[in-house]
Amino acid sequence: MKHSVLLSLLLALGCMHVHGAPVEQDGMQQGSCEDAQAKGAAQQALNKINQDRQEGYVLGLHRLSNVHITKHDENGAVFYLTLDVVETNCSVLSRKDYKSCEARPVHDTPVYGQCKAAIFINRVQRVVRLYKYDCVIRPVPAARVSETCPDCPSHVAFDNAEVQKAVSLSLEKFNKESGLANHFSLLKISRATMGMAMSMYYNAEYTIQETTCPKSTEVVMAEKCPQMACEFAHKGLCRASLFNIIGHTETSVQCEIYEPEWEGRASPDPPGCNSPEAVRVAEEALEQISQDRTDGYILSLNRLYDLSHTPDKEKGVSFYKLTIDVMETKCHITSRKPWKQCKVRDIGGVPVYGECEVSASIGSEVQLQSYACAIREVPATLVVAECPDCPTADNLNEPVVKETANLSLQRLNEESRLANYFTLENITRASSQWVFGPSYFVEFTIVETVCSRNTDASELSNCKPMDCQFAHRGFCLGTHVAMEDQFEIRPSVGNKDSSFPNRNAVEVECEIYEPQAAVVEEQAHVRGDSGHTVQQHNHTHLHPHEHMHSVTPSSDLAVSKPRGSLGTVVDQPAPVRSSPAASSCPSPHRHNLGIVKLRL
Template sequence: MQCLRFVVALGLLMGTWAQINVLHPECDSPEADEAAIVAQDYLNSQHSHGYKYILNRIEDIKIITKPDGDIYVMEIDLLETDCHVLDPTPISNCTVRPKVLTAVEGDCDVVLKNTSGALTVTAFKCKTSESTEDICLGCPTLLSLNDTEALDFVKASLVTFNNMTENMTFSLLEVGRMSSQIVSGGPIYLAEYVVAEANCTGDVCEPLNDAMATRGICSAKGLNSEHTIDCKMFSNLNTVVDTNSSAPVSPPVHAHTGSISSSHGLRHHKLTPLHDPLILLSAESPESAEVVPVAPAPAADPVPAVNSSQAAPAADAAPAADAAISSGSHSSQNIDFHSHFKRDVVAVVADTPAVAHSVPVPLVPVCPGRIRFFD
């Protein structure tokens, strides 16, 4: 009877090994690209302030195969574009912010699940930072989003724009970014901000909380007394869908310029930093199930023999199986046992070329992938 239980338990473990594995496709493979674009569009849909981000590079990808759907765990690099999240322009047609204007980068870990061929994001973790490598003398310097003098310039340029419009008044909805630049005549300001059609009572104007309200993205340059301004207007922004994605454009952003405290100090809008961290951690944990390459034998030993130290890893599998079966667990310990099994197989394969008097072929790295814009 005890023997029967052992055979049944071992069969269950073998079934788990056959169904769970960790694959490492190339970072520039079609399936990696597809998953990265899904992740990019989802992150943009969760980003309610600032600008859209576009994929720059796939740093790493692994696929955990499971009976109920494969799990993709990815590391991707994104770059900020000049398209605001309210801009319905497809992300593929947006321009990446150049380094000389202080590029903003997003480094994200993303978990996706493939169910019947459909990829969905289940968790992510992002860090947003500035790239200051190519900032030059005389280049625009990014200012904090609550810089008092720069905000005065924004308000002055908005007055100019409202004086140019007919039958409609616009109110400030969000400041995208503000910079100062030293030119021959002294410092000037550069600002990008979002405006919305407003309802005014006297001198007080409030953005219309209406899906049909017109909104726009404005760029202004100069001083309070003399400047240029250009605005690109949109309507019905919250119903627009990116033609390259199924991810909807985010709902209208909320005005926050008046609520930024003096300690805010941010100079750019950050991606949403975290979503379902427990799922992210659990998806990263099957590292123990990965195939671990074995280092080739030293060149000084042309025909290495399989000695007792080399055979030791294979001998470890039996104690691991005993521990897994005696514990009665069918979750993490199954994966650990699978880990021992996979490593043993690789160790044997890695030793085979050496015994056959051939030179071991070095592993060709398949990640990270290509850089689409700049490093």
């Protein structure tokens, strides 16, 4: 796995050593860095180096830069390797394979270096033994980072008063909010940075260890709690941020708690998060979740975080319990679009992320059994820290939000060529930012009414939503610049006498969705079927044919089973997560918002 990192740096910089025995290189034959066996030896060596280390971060392989080989007996060989490495965001306490970890991006002050290692491999006897290693790593100089990213945070001393404050307040917050049985105390601060957005902020990463005191221990007494000194003790890595906002201090923290190593050896590993079957189950189960839901936005798969797997050979199926990380897309559930066709909200769109616990089976096809999802908006403070000019979320009940939705819908109804008038169903999302004035962005759903678009304006308030399976629904984005006379709306084409007010700048974009019952009937028309009843009420489809429909559908027009019966999606704070139990978990992220302090 290659990482793009700033490697063209002076090697004479100050550095930190990851200690191992020195490597001797006498009497060796030159090998090729492109040789498959040499590359395999490099990967195995780096995994064993990471397993041997007790503190710091997992190192990832950037490239193999030098190879020498000494033959040992008929089938064995000692590989003397020089590895160019980069630091990842995984703690060595996690015991994760480096391939499942991400290298630190430029804005997170990357760390790079070299490892020299000697490893013996006998493939016939399946013996792999790391003899010795010596690693030298160093952070990319602040000046180089600043050239690429002037606003990125920079390293700060661990004993800085604000860093110490960030650690103590965040650890207190973690102990108060976690659902773990015992109190945790600080092991070591491993990383600290500072930056400026709307105000100064400080980031700290540190390791923690379980103590012998229960969680209920008072803060004053907890400081004296001894750490649990046995193989059963849990450890973890915490990432904390401290924001000095005018008048108060705000702290956030997210911790990964790792199971003791002995527990991981008690049972065989389930299929990993990169297993093609597990990925298929996750993707298809998420599609079925979208089909089951009745409101909200379609969720996209970010990564497979953990799983358990139970095969049933008699039935020819396998049962999966998955923990998947998801991100909200711009598609509303009403659209019924496949999630892979929907774009994830970026940092400028008030992003939402979360987790889903999913139960599903796979035989000839994937069958969703149940799901429970928890989602939440990315905190505005984190968005503003990375993107000061990006929109931030607004309360849906604000008068200006309702005004934006109503003005946008008014414009749609006056300018559209649809047969009937549409009315507001729900406001689903609202945000604002300052451009030339306060600009408001409101997303809302609409439903077709029984009134034609030619209905007199005085009668529109009495228009009722069409209460049948052939009613069209839609999803709209309305934009309202609340500045008098700054922008004027052009009269709609063919509607010079529009009654729409010119007092504010309003734009609207809507998608109108064909009812599923109408889609089924359209297919019946294509097939030439004539088994549906033709009476009772007139209605115009978006497809080019008109006739009459029965209010009560025939069996041919049955739509789908009741939705919302398999699970829930709720708004909840981010949970405290333990380290994944399955091998090669979690899988790599598919999406990255570029927010360093947010652990997706």
